[in-house]
Amino acid sequence: MDAHVEQFPPYRKSEAYDEHSHDDHGHAHHEPGFWGKFIFSTDHKVIGIQYGVTALCFLFFGLMLMLLMRWQIAHPGKPVPLIGHLLELIFQHPGMANPAAGGVISRDLYNSFGAMHGTIMVFLGIVPLAFAAFGNYVVPLMIGAPDMVFPRVNMASYQAYFLGGLVMFISFFIPGGAAQAGWTSYSPLATSIPTHGQLFWIIGMILLISSSLLGAVNFIATIIQLRAPGMTWMRMPWFVWTQFVTAFLLLLAFPPLEAAAIMQLMDNVAHTSFFLPTGLAIGGNLAHISGGGSPLLWQHLFWFLGHPEVYVLILPAMGIVCEIIANNTRKPIWGYKALVYSVLAIGFLSMIVWAHHMYMTGMGTVISTFFQATTMIISIPSVIILTCLFISLWGGSIHINTPMLFALAFLPMFGIGGLTGLPLGFNVSDIHLHDTYYVIAHFHYVVAPGTIFGLFAGVYYWYPKMTGRKMNEFWGHIHFWCSLIFMNLTFMPMFSQGMAGMLRRMADGGANYSAAVNSKAGGDVIGGLSPFIMSLHTPILWAAICLGIAQIPFIVNFFWSIGHGEKVGTNPWKSTTLEWQTPTPPPHGNFEHTPHVYRAPYEYSVPGHARDYTPQNEPEISTPAAPKIATTAH
């Protein structure tokens, strides 16, 4: 061991006084029981898998809600086939009108499906999967840490998430059903709906926000404190950088929403008027409130989280894609430093773009102008990232496997999502497009074939590390191609529907609105929706159903491969990063010896080396003298 490394205090041996270490650390021979191992585990790898599996379940649940909504849009007023009676049974409450009477989804039920689809996909599906699951499992391994820095806080984070999810899920089955005011829960609408769904939503959100905060503190502290000797900031895999920035966004952007949630909770239970204006009428009667509140305040606080949240969704997926592209092109990522500075710039800028969601609120043209400018500026680092990833493909010896397919598809799909966002960022064009299906199509291109493809890529890529087996390639290809085709068939027509003026959140897909407008003008007038635009609902429904079916190969593959997948060694992808330089699955404590890092993360195909990859912990053979370890330099 050389002198530089000795500057780091040796890792502490097991300490008897620490009740925690007695249970979980330092006693490798002490195997915790089922509860200790799977339910109350403090091991980051188990927690990562817990997060991942729970989040995948919620993603599937969100997908089912979407299918029900698409049915209702394409066939308003028709009973849902196959599960209509089941819905009727589930939502039966004595003394109340059944919101699914005869298997038909009522408008209220449609609204709560819409609100909960958004909430579940964003807060219970993608954030936990992208940030918490992959971050938990991979980040400590990548930086050469034995675990997360606060293992018990990590466990509490998962438990808060699970409880929050439970509260959200239970809210479907209470009388009156789940929240109906959209995932944005705008007040005063959210406070005026006379059911308890919103209360459950707020409590669920407060739990989820607490979970994210605990996770974010843990991630940042882990990356700052537990990097292995030699793992300097500029030697961190870019995925770790994206998680680092994501954690900061969650840490700083979520609390204002928590403040807003507390205030909406007060509006709900203590009858305050934070978001309720003077003269508010509910159901035709003047509300009995003190008034003087500001609906805009909720929107500001919500979008102060809401926009950084978009980058919380996308950055981890970009990080995953970057790792996979470097690995499968067998060459270093192009522009590593540009990627690092871009992700930092995005992190900062994402905090000052939020009001571009609010051009239509009448907050004033000066404010709109400011946010329009920042919105255009933030597209620059996003384009730099995408460009770096594209250029990285140039001249690589590209290996096509399932993770790489998803990673490659991410690039153009996210490109479509990003570029279609520009007209929404300009406040003039946004006036036409605001709250239409164009917006739906835009952000779904960002998060569905964008982020979710990145996450699928990550699942296929790191699955061998978690289980020691690869997922089946053939069914992976089927999953990929079907998902790609049906994603596009689902979301592409929505651009034209939106530009034609179809509003989102209409329970019948605009049938009534269109009929009313067209009957007055007797044809295809501006404002009405043409028969062609309306007829797109049916192909979208079928594409969405096929998209749902296309996930079956993935689900089967996921479980089947645990026991039957192709067995692989510790480093099946011949990767350079540290998570592959330890046994599979990694033991408790992750590494048998503290790894020492000697080089940059993506040293593929280095000239003069026997292999086409050089792991980060491989010492320089030509220079047996002490390696330079910048972190210890003073």
Place this chain on the structure above:
Amino acid sequence: MEIPYTVEARPDTGLYNAKVGIWLFLASEVMLFGGLFSAFVLLRVGAEPGTWPHGWQNIVLGTINTIVLALSAITTLMAWVACKVRDFGKFKFFHACTLLLALTFLCIKFVEYSEHLNHYEITLANGDIYDGDMVSNDPTQDHVVIRGRKDQILKNGEPDLYDLRAQKDIPESEITIPRSQISQMDNYGPWHNNYLALYYTLTGLHAMHILGGSIVIGYLWGPGRKLWKKDPERFTNRVEVSGLFWHFVDLVWIFLFPVLYLT
């Protein structure tokens, strides 16, 4: 492998893990209270002229509470210093003081809340407004009794009770009001107006932080002190981290006091 830097500082950051963690947590706390303070600014600026209350708080009690928290900041610091010089007796003394001061703060807060909740604004059918502490609100009686006064309506059409700063020695008397004449009767709860809503939300959240901090300090003072014998340095770090949180909670009050009491 053990998690490194739980007690000793990492050489390149100069911090042990929990210290990084608590500073990050405090950053998020700044944003949480920041969100609520920004709500205060927005609602205050958007309020109709003459409808934002001034001088509704008991400044004497508020000042006492400010001093109480300032003292508790000192005792928290002294408790940490006592740990650093390995004087456990002093640690116990100073943190006992911290806990007593925290309890004092919460008791005074409780008294303030009770005073507000017992204070009523009563609007009569003829438009007169009476304002004062409830003396008798027996539902079997056909009248209520308050100790207060009848409000004057100012030139801007608002009752003068919204600005009590300039009004010293308001003559108060017991007033009996028949229930039949009352059109609206409302106590000073969070539902009364946005100022009180913010007051209760901000101070309530702050009081919950005081309570949380007290539980942590109480744990270190009580059952958690076992760690002192085994690893005093680690125990000292715990005292330091909980002290950082406590100082933050004090600092929040330093902002709350002028904003809510003195404006």
